[in-house]
Amino acid sequence: MSLPTVAIIGAGFSGLASAIQLKKKLGITAEIFEASDDIGGTWKHSTYPGCASDVESHLYSLSFEPNPNWSQKFSPQKEILEYMHRVANKYNVRPQIQFETSVVSATWLEDKKKWQLELRQVPEEKHQIKHFDFIFSGIGSLRVPHIPKEFESFEGKIIHSALWDHDYDLNNKRVAVIGSGSSSIQIIPSIAPIVDHLYSFQRTPAWVKPKEQFTYSNFIINIFTYVPLVMLIYRAYIFVSLERSFSQWGDKDSNRAKQATVTVTNNMKQILLSNGRPDLIEKLIPDFAVGCKRIGYSDNYLQSLCLPNVTVNYSAIEKVEGRTISTADGQETEIDTLILATGYDVAGFLGKMRIYGRDGLSLNDLWEEQVPKTYKTVTIHSFPNFFMLLGPGSILGHSSVVTMIESQVNFGVEIIRYMIKNQIQSMDPTEKAQEAFSSDLQEKLKGTVWATGCKSWYMNKRGDIQALWPQTVMKFINIFKNPNFESDFIKA
Secondary structure, three states: OOOOOEEEEOOOHHHHHHHHHHHHHHOOOOEEEOOOOOOOOHHHHOOOOOOEOOOOOOOOOOOOOOOOOOOEOOOEHHHHHHHHHHHHHHOOOHHHEEOOEEEEEEEEEOOOOEEEEEEEEOOOOEEEEEEEOEEEEOOOOOOOEOOOHHHOOOOOEEEEHHHOOOOOOOOOOEEEEEOOOHHHHHHHHHHOOOOOEEEEEOOOOOOEEOOOOOEOOHHHHHHHHHOHHHHHHHHHHHHHHHHHOOHHHHOOOOHHHHHHHHHHHHHHHHHHHHOOOHHHHHHHOOOOOOOOOOOEEOOOHHHHHOOOOEEEEOOOEEEEEOOEEEEOOOOEEEOOEEEEOOOEOHHHOOOOOEEEOHHHOEHHHHHHHOOOOOEOOOEEOOEOOEEEOOOOOOEOOOOOHHHHHHHHHHHHHHHHHHHHHOOOOOEEEOHHHHHHHHHHHHHHHOOOHHHOOOOOOOEOOOOOEOOEOOOOHHHHHHOOOOOOHHHHEEEO
16 A cells, blocks of 8 residues: 655645654655745745844754754744754755745645645746645745835835845944844844934834853853763753743733733833933833733843933824834934834734635634634644644744644654555535634633733734643643544544
8 A cells, every 4th residue: 555645835844854754654755845945944935134034942842852052942933944954964854855845725626635836936837737635734834024005105225024135234323123022122232233223113012031041161061061961950940931931821810920910010110220321111011911912022122222322102103205204293204224124924824825625614714703613733624634833822922833843744754654554535624523622722811921911913803812832832742642533523
């Protein structure tokens, strides 16, 4: 009996993990389709100044491929990308990848029990049609840059944080940074010292905690290299520490959540006061719960906002004409360069790819009309043999998503193993099982800090929290144990 064919969409962490585990555990060499010209996903495209992980390096990596050589507590983008390249080369994944190839659509053919992929290759605009038994979708949520339409009319230089122009010289320019999320928190300290003046437009401020960055000494790196057990214990320590802090996020009324507000508020006030800017306290300390929006981590962001060549404006932007930004407080600011740190279109999850399941059902339309529903965040009713990675309900607000990806990949692999053993051609969850899981997930989001009323990228346009897993990572790992393939799935 020949092995089933598998397509993997995307060559980021999800794609690499899928390809490696399919080969190791099932002997399947999958075909990988990557829209860009190299591997890395988010970490290939996000190259803005200061770009780095906000999860500690030793946890933000694949469990089966630990790296003793991380240079810092929080790794910069370049180092993460180099790590991904080493992993791809070690497991010989690169020959499996068809680069510069976008998946236009995926259509389930019920009579053939296969997925039909429509592929487009650039720059030739060549189209292909291929068929596969299974799909692992690893396109990622931080993929499609969000570019608000009101800024399209700006006549100066526009740079989105996800599409950084390294050839453009920011020296002595008047620069506006739009946004107050993680990317702006990393960009502003990196460019403030070189620009003529920096204007930070932030309608909603961010909670910012000290990053407490440090560099690993050669002594520690050697210990991790030659005594790998020590490195694994250290990784476990980081994991457990984040898990123990979960009540801060998972229970808005917990003592830990209340203490977090006091601690972070006092720290931010102290930084602003010590830098002679008490006037910024009202502007920069949020009025929503700590963690409702993703927390920023930095040792120099608030300090940078206190510099004499930096102005913070938290009034709503009303219009952009020529090179001038007008805000609701009556101010007009003329700039040379507009930096959009406005994040990604997370709500889409599927990017520009169209997915059609049984009876032509459009997953894009389905998820546009309602809160996305899945079974255990990986499989979807009416979309057989399709595995969603890092989609709805599996993004984290407190720990490493790489752990989530690995758990999802392993679940997909186990489903394929079960199907091969029992000679099953197609499987998708029952509507009842999917509804039970999705309803339970939404119920568990109630009472968390993420559901306390702020607007965040965790939500869709209707205000439903659809991106996040609402419990600890260990509870996520445990949902995949002892799967009930017999009663929870439709098989053919």
